[in-house]
Amino acid sequence: MDKIPLTRAGYDALDEELKTLKSEERPAIIAAIAEAREHGDLSENAEYHSAREKQSFIEGRIKELEAILALSEVIDPARLPGSIYSGPPTTTTAGDPDEERTFQIVGEAEANLERGLLNLKSPLARALIGKDEGDAIEVRTPGGVRSYEILNVRYL
Numbered sequence: 473m474d475k476i477p478l479t480r481a482g483y484d485a486l487d488e489e490l491k492t493l494k495s496e497e498r499p500a501i502i503a504a505i506a507e508a509r510e511h512g513d514l515s516e517n518a519e520y521h522s523a524r525e526k527q528s529f530i531e532g533r534i535k536e537l538e539a540i541l542a543l544s545e546v547i548d549p550a551r552l553p554g555s556i557y558s559g560p561p562t563t564t565t566a567g568d569p570d571e572e573r574t575f576q577i578v579g580e581a582e583a584n585l586e587r588g589l590l591n592l593k594s595p596l597a598r599a600l601i602g603k604d605e606g607d608a609i610e611v612r613t614p615g616g617v618r619s620y621e622i623l624n625v626r627y628l
Contacts (some may be wrong), residue, residue, distance in 0.1 A: 477592055483546050490537040493530055498606035501527045528598035540581050547579075570624065577601065596620070 478486070501523055508520035509555035575590045577600065590597040599609045600622070608621045 474543070476540055476578035477547050478540075478541045478544045478582060479576075479578050480546055482578055483544055486537055486544075486581065493534050493537070497530050498527075498534070499595065501530055507578070509540055544579075544581075550618065562628060575600070 483600050483601065504523040505520065505527060508514075508517055508523050511517055514520050573588060575588050575596070577592055577597045578589045580593060583589050585595075590600075592598075595613065596611050597619075599611045603609060603622055605622055605624055608619060610617050610619050
């Protein structure tokens with residue numbers, strides 16, 4: 473299986489979520505199920521069915537996080553070539569200076585475009601990797617080709 477690249481912050485956040493699910497959420501839902509069982513007929517007990525559904529979600533998320541963390545590889549930015557690699561925030565602009573955005577390239581498990589966390593496998597991230605400040609890139613998107621200029625690269 474392929475390794476899942478994660479930043480140190482991303483790994484720590486997923487690990488913390490896993491610990492919380494196992495130490496707080498799982499015991500709480502087990503107690504809720506036990507309490508709902510005490511109310512009698514389970515076939516018409518909405519509390520019981522709701523608690524079981526939540527338990528299913530929690531157990532699924534625990535398995536997902538365990539798999540991600542088992543396959544994860546924390547990215548060490550110091551070992552990678554070029555200025556831009558997975559990890560540091562990169563400010564780019566798309567044609568118009570009013571569209572200035574800051575991106576951080578992260579693994580798929582951490583990606584969240586609304587927060588500026590680009591999936592390592594996305595076209596924009598692939599175009600940015602290995603580039604330096606002042607470089608211009610073009611990225612083919614579903615909306616057409618977009619031009620970007622790398623204004624600066626900051627390291628966390």
